[in-house]
Amino acid sequence: MPVLDDILAGRLQQLDAQALRRVPREGWRQAGAEIIRDGRRLVSFSCNDYLGLSHHPEVIAAAVEATQTYGTGAGASRLVTGEHPLYAALEQALADWKGTEAACIFGSGYLANIGAITALMGKDDMIIADRLAHACMIDGAQLSGTIFKRFAHNDMAHLEKILLSERKHHTHCLIVTESVFSMDGDRAPLEDIIALARTHEAWVLVDGAHELSARHSCESRNPAQPSPDSSLRGNDGVIWIGTLSKALGSYGGYVCGSRVLADYLKTTARSLIYTTGLPPAVIAVALASVKILVKEPERAALPLKKAQLFTALAGLQPAQSAIVPVIIGEAEAALCMSQQLEAEGFLVSAIRPPTVPPGTSRLRLAFSAMHRDEDIERLAALVSRLQP
Ligand SMILES: *Cc1c(COP(=O)(O)O)cnc(C)c1O
Numbered sequence: 001m002p003v004l005d006d007i008l009a010g011r012l013q014q015l016d017a018q019a020l021r022r023v024p025r026e027g028w029r030q031a032g033a034e035i036i037r038d039g040r041r042l043v044s045f046s047c048n049d050y051l052g053l054s055h056h057p058e059v060i061a062a063a064v065e066a067t068q069t070y071g072t073g074a075g076a077s078r079l080v081t082g083e084h085p086l087y088a089a090l091e092q093a094l095a096d097w098k099g100t101e102a103a104c105i106f107g108s109g110y111l112a113n114i115g116a117i118t119a120l121m122g123k124d125d126m127i128i129a130d131r132l133a134h135a136c137m138i139d140g141a142q143l144s145g146t147i148f149k150r151f152a153h154n155d156m157a158h159l160e161k162i163l164l165s166e167r168k169h170h171t172h173c174l175i176v177t178e179s180v181f182s183m184d185g186d187r188a189p190l191e192d193i194i195a196l197a198r199t200h201e202a203w204v205l206v207d208g209a210h211e212l213s214a215r216h217s218c219e220s221r222n223p224a225q226p227s228p229d230s231s232l233r234g235n236d237g238v239i240w241i242g243t244l245s246k247a248l249g250s251y252g253g254y255v256c257g258s259r260v261l262a263d264y265l266k267t268t269a270r271s272l273i274y275t276t277g278l279p280p281a282v283i284a285v286a287l288a289s290v291k292i293l294v295k296e297p298e299r300a301a302l303p304l305k306k307a308q309l310f311t312a313l314a315g316l317q318p319a320q321s322a323i324v325p326v327i328i329g330e331a332e333a334a335l336c337m338s339q340q341l342e343a344e345g346f347l348v349s350a351i352r353p354p355t356v357p358p359g360t361s362r363l364r365l366a367f368s369a370m371h372r373d374e375d376i377e378r379l380a381a382l383v384s385r386l387q388p
Contacts, residue, residue: 019331020352027347031055033370035347042342043375045365046349050212050303050322052370053289054249066284074277079266082277090287091262094254097214097290098240102262104255105283107275109209109243112253114140115269116205116239117174121146126170128162130154130177132184134207135355137176146174153181156192163200173202180210183356183364185307185323194238203237210323212247212300214293247300250285252278302369306376310367313380319367325351326363326383334361337386346379 015021027037032052035044053059066086074082087105094103106112117140121127127141131153141148147170151159159175167173175197177188190206197204239261244252255265266272293300303322311319316326328334334350341348341363351364363383367376 019335033368042347044347046347048246049249050247050368051299059285059288062284062288063281066280070280073279078277084280086280086283090283093290098256100256102259104262104265106253106272109253110136111271112241112255113137115271116255118144119265119269121174125172127174132181133176167200175202176205179206179208180321184325185321187320205239207241209243244286248286248289251282299369303367306371307367310376310380314383322367324365328361331361
C-alpha cells in the first residue's frame with residue numbers, strides 16, 4: 001500500500017520544481033507599514049490592513065476592554081450562546097456605514113461568501129461568475145451544487161449572452177463578482193451588471209473585500225449622470241459582502257443587504273450555524289474601526305492616492321484602487337523579483353498560479369494610508385529598473 005507521506009512528499013517536490021510551493025514565513029507587523037522578518041525591518045506592500053487600523057491605539061484599547069468585559073472566546077455558535085452584545089452593535093454599525101437595512105456577520109469573508117451562496121442557491125438555479133472572481137465564490141458555487149457558468153472578466157456582452165441563452169432554463173439566477181478585484185485592482189462595472197440583472201431577473205452578489213469607500217457605491221461609467229443611489233442599495237436582490245479582516249484590521253466577514261436577507265442567512269447559512277461565534281475582542285476591533293472611519297472618512301481615500309503616486313512614477317496604468325499588479329509572467333521570475341525587492345528592504349509578495357492564471361505571475365502591491373511617499377518613490381524606481 002502506498003504510504004501517504006511518500007505521496008505527499010512527491011507532490012511537494014513537484015510544486016517546488018515549478019516554483020509553486022507556498023510556505024508561511026514568520027513575520028510580525030508593526031505600526032506604520034512595517035514588518036519584521038528574519039530580524040530585518042521591511043516596508044510591507046503586501047498587507048491588506050489598508051488604513052493601518054490594526055495598530056491604532058483606540059482599536060487596540062477596544063480589544064482589551066472587550067476581552068476584560070466578555071472574556072476571550074465566544075464559547076459556542078452564534079445561535080447557541082455565542083451571541084455576545086457586540087454582535088448587534090457591529091451589525092447595526094456596518095449596515096449604517098454601508099447604507100443598507102441590515103447586516104449579518106460571519107466568521108470570515110470566506111465563510112460569508114460560501115454561506116450566503118449556499119443558503120440562496122439550489123440545484124435548479126444558475127450562478128454566473130466573473131472569470132476572475134475570488135476562490136471563495138467559486139467554492140460556494142460548487143458547494144451549492146448549482147449550475148455554474150463564467151463570463152469573461154468584466155465583459156458585459158458575454159454576461160448578457162449567457163443570460164439570454166441560459167436564464168430561461170433555471171429558476172433563480174445569481175451573478176457574482178468583486179467590486180475591486182483582489183489580484184488586479186480593477187473595478188467591476190457594477191451599474192451595468194445590476195442593470196443586466198434587473199432585465200433578466202437575476203440577483204447580484206458583490207464581494208467588496210477590498211472596497212474602502214463607506215457606501216457600497218457603484219462606479220458610474222458616466223460620472224455626470226450618477227444613477228440614483230436607491231437602485232443600488234442592498235434592499236432589492238443585491239447582496240454586498242465584505243470582510244472585517246482587511247481594512248477594518250480585525251477578522252471576520254459580513255453580508256449587507258435587506259433585513260429579510262440578514263434574518264434568512266442567520267437561520268440557514270451553514271457556515272454561520274455550524275461554527276463558533278467570533279471572539280468579543282475581534283468584533284470590538286471592527287466596531288472601533290468603523291467608528292474611526294465614520295469620524296475620519298478622508299482616511300479611506302489615502303490608499304488610492306498612494307497607489308496612484310506609484311503608478312505615475314512607475315509608468316503604469318493609473319491605479320483604480322489600493323491594489324496595483326505588476327505582471328511579470330513566469331512564477332520563477334516573479335519570485336526572483338520579489339526576493340530582489342526584499343534585499344532592498346521591501347516586502348512585495350509574488351502571486352502565482354493557481355491564484356492567478358498561468359503566465360501572469362505578478363507582484364501584487366497593496367497601498368496603505370500609512371505608506372510614506374519617499375518609500376513609494378524608491379520602490380517605483382526599483383520596480384522600473386528590475387522589470388524584465
Ligand atoms: C480576502 C478576500 C476574501 C476572504 O476574506 P477573509 O475575511 O480573509 O476570509 C474574500 N473575497 C475576496 C475578494 C478577498 O480578497
